[in-house]
Amino acid sequence: MTSKSSDNPSGHPIQASESSLGMADNDPGAGQEASFFSGHSLGPEGDDGTYITNNNGTPYPDYAHSKNVGGVPVISDTLLFEKWQTFNRSQTLGRVAHSAGSGAFGHFECTKDMSSLTKADLYNGKGKKTPVFVRFSAAFLGKESPDQGRSPRGFAIKHDTKDGIYDIVGLNWPVFFCRDPVQGPDVFLSQQRNPKNFLPDYNATFHFLANVPESNHAAMMLFSNHGHPKGWRKMNGYGCHTFKWVNKEGQFVYVKYHFICDQGSEQFTWGQAKGKCGEDPDFSKRDLWEAIEKGEPVTWTAKVQVMKPEQADAAKLGFDPFDVTKIWPREEFPMHEFGKLVLDRNPKDYHHEVEQAAFSPSSMVPGIEESPDMLLHARMAFYRDAQLHRLGANFHRTQVNCPFESRFGCGGNTHYIFFNSSASKCRPDIAEVPYQVSDNIVSRQSHYHTEGTRREYDQARVLYGRIMSDKARTDLHDNTAAVLKLVTDPDIQTRYLAQCYCVNPEYAKAIYCLLPEPAFDFGGVEDIAEDAPSFGKERKFMPFGENHRLVGNPATIPTYQM
Numbered sequence: 001m002t003s004k005s006s007d008n009p010s011g012h013p014i015q016a017s018e019s020s021l022g023m024a025d026n027d028p029g030a031g032q033e034a035s036f037f038s039g040h041s042l043g044p045e046g047d048d049g050t051y052i053t054n055n056n057g058t059p060y061p062d063y064a065h066s067k068n069v070g071g072v073p074v075i076s077d078t079l080l081f082e083k084w085q086t087f088n089r090s091q092t093l094g095r096v097a098h099s100a101g102s103g104a105f106g107h108f109e110c111t112k113d114m115s116s117l118t119k120a121d122l123y124n125g126k127g128k129k130t131p132v133f134v135r136f137s138a139a140f141l142g143k144e145s146p147d148q149g150r151s152p153r154g155f156a157i158k159h160d161t162k163d164g165i166y167d168i169v170g171l172n173w174p175v176f177f178c179r180d181p182v183q184g185p186d187v188f189l190s191q192q193r194n195p196k197n198f199l200p201d202y203n204a205t206f207h208f209l210a211n212v213p214e215s216n217h218a219a220m221m222l223f224s225n226h227g228h229p230k231g232w233r234k235m236n237g238y239g240c241h242t243f244k245w246v247n248k249e250g251q252f253v254y255v256k257y258h259f260i261c262d263q264g265s266e267q268f269t270w271g272q273a274k275g276k277c278g279e280d281p282d283f284s285k286r287d288l289w290e291a292i293e294k295g296e297p298v299t300w301t302a303k304v305q306v307m308k309p310e311q312a313d314a315a316k317l318g319f320d321p322f323d324v325t326k327i328w329p330r331e332e333f334p335m336h337e338f339g340k341l342v343l344d345r346n347p348k349d350y351h352h353e354v355e356q357a358a359f360s361p362s363s364m365v366p367g368i369e370e371s372p373d374m375l376l377h378a379r380m381a382f383y384r385d386a387q388l389h390r391l392g393a394n395f396h397r398t399q400v401n402c403p404f405e406s407r408f409g410c411g412g413n414t415h416y417i418f419f420n421s422s423a424s425k426c427r428p429d430i431a432e433v434p435y436q437v438s439d440n441i442v443s444r445q446s447h448y449h450t451e452g453t454r455r456e457y458d459q460a461r462v463l464y465g466r467i468m469s470d471k472a473r474t475d476l477h478d479n480t481a482a483v484l485k486l487v488t489d490p491d492i493q494t495r496y497l498a499q500c501y502c503v504n505p506e507y508a509k510a511i512y513c514l515l516p517e518p519a520f521d522f523g524g525v526e527d528i529a530e531d532a533p534s535f536g537k538e539r540k541f542m543p544f545g546e547n548h549r550l551v552g553n554p555a556t557i558p559t560y561q562m
């Protein structure tokens with residue numbers, strides 16, 4: 001703590017971006033920084049020197065001697081206690097996923113007015129700039145682990161808009177490993193350390209992939225060189241889920257976000273990535289930090305794919321447009337450029353600005369809403385739960401998370417919302433737009449059109465056969481075999497290869513041939529491949545009827561009283 005105003009560090013970190021954009025007018029954070037004995041206090045009158053204080057601003061008498069009685073420390077030495085307690089608690093709990101990461105500040109510029117599609121203020125008006133904080137991360141590894149290891153990368157953007165915080169919490173590739181929320185934790189648990197011996201558990205990794213057919217699209221990305229991009233700066237970002245953009249008339253379209261890296265998308269080979277893990281375990285973090293310190297441009301071009309609700313028919317498309325394990329083909333749903341994401345300022349304090357940042361898919365603003373995607377709905381609820389545990393109930397008041405324009409609460413009491421007071425009104429223009437889903441039965445029935453069929457693998461098949469180069473395919477085979485050989489259970493190996501076989505028999509065969517002394521014949525893979533689309537699925541919950549698909553049509557009956 002400092003008691004000298006000239007020494008007081010600046011306030012809200014995102015606000016600095018606003019100032020640079022000429023937009024700042026309101027600092028909710030007031031800039032307190034718990035600096036832990038490094039502050040200064042005004043000295044005796046006329047003395048302009050700086051003095052060490054405790055966190056309370058009280059001058060500190062001595063920094064080398066604890067209060068003691070005959071050499072035994074006493075409980076009344078509050079300075080000693082405070083110093084140790086601050087040290088002991090100086091780290092909050094880490095994220096249980098995506099814990100290794102770093103980030104930077106900047107802005108999002110709308111380069112094309114999108115108001116015909118969405119009323120979201122940040123996308124209304126060409127040239128409009130919105131301050132952002134972006135955090136990049138490695139999903140599966142621990143906070144201190146090398147950031148070049150194989151893992152999906154997080155790409156999370158916090159926009160501080162006029163209508164509150166808007167978070168896009170995405171990845172460096174467009175699909176995820178599961179679509180049903182109940183399997184969400186298993187994705188992470190199967191790729192993190194085994195609590196029994198604290199070692200990576202490859203049996204669990206491949207057991208999951210072998211028994212969740214829809215995971216194989218993302219698995220192919222994981223084992224391709226996109227599993228180790230050349231740092232945060234050289235990767236694209238994707239929103240992954242399907243979202244709704246709603247305009248002022250209450251009409252909506254479905255969208256998918258793409259942030260295309262202007263530095264060029266580049267990846268390490270697995271050999272190079274392993275080398276970096278030893279040589280410079282913080283390569284991705286350092287690369288971003290240094291580029292920004294040098295003033296190099298670090299930018300992404302924002303593009304969006306748009307689907308009209310009447311196009312969102314799984315039976316016609318051949319895939320569910322609300323299934324996060326699937327992409328939308330670009331030929332049918334072209335990309336529309338609409339913005340530029342610019343990073344130009346490094347954080348001043350890693351703990352406060354990066355570690356305590358709390359992103360959530362539920363942080364949406366008027367004009368942007370959820371689609372009928374089960375996993376998105378679950379993420380909207382559970383990220384806040386994780387953060388309440390990790391950061392405590394007041395995490396939204398931390399500077400990096402605090403919205404400038406928050407107007408909740410009443411009479412300055414931000415915990416109490418009095419709904420019938422003239423001091424706190426609700427805006428009439430922001431109720432979510434109603435939409436109709438396929439049926440009104442609550443059950444465990446799957447609504448994924450491709451489930452249990454070979455269509456599950458269509459997109460992975462195209463990726464493998466048409467999009468990947470020969471070199472990318474060879475790297476994929478080598479990378480996969482290098483890990484699959486560590487699996488000790490041949491049944492898991494066989495079932496995983498059966499998944500690959502459904503994508504393309506050559507894919508499975510190439511990996512099989514790279515396994516040293518496999519304990520099974522390739523014929524065993526062929527034998528079970530027929531059933532692979534249903535692995536891990538309980539028959540009674542699988543879709544069978546016309547209604548068993550995700551539908552997100554505009555409502556056909558009046559919903560709100562006008």
Ligand code: HEM
Pocket residue numbers: 094095096097098101135136137153154155156169170171176178181183184185187239240241324357358359375379383386387390
């Ligand atoms: C289905 C299962 C998923 C589970 C159980 C899960 C769980 C979590 C949890 C617990 C966190 C830490 C939250 C915090 O403490 O702040 C997290 C962070 C994150 N998740 Fe997920 N997640 C899932 C799916 C996804 C998907 C589909 C995406 C991308 C589309 C994603 C992207 C991210 C990112 C980027 C972060 C890091 C945000 C940051 O930088 O702070 N996750 N996830």
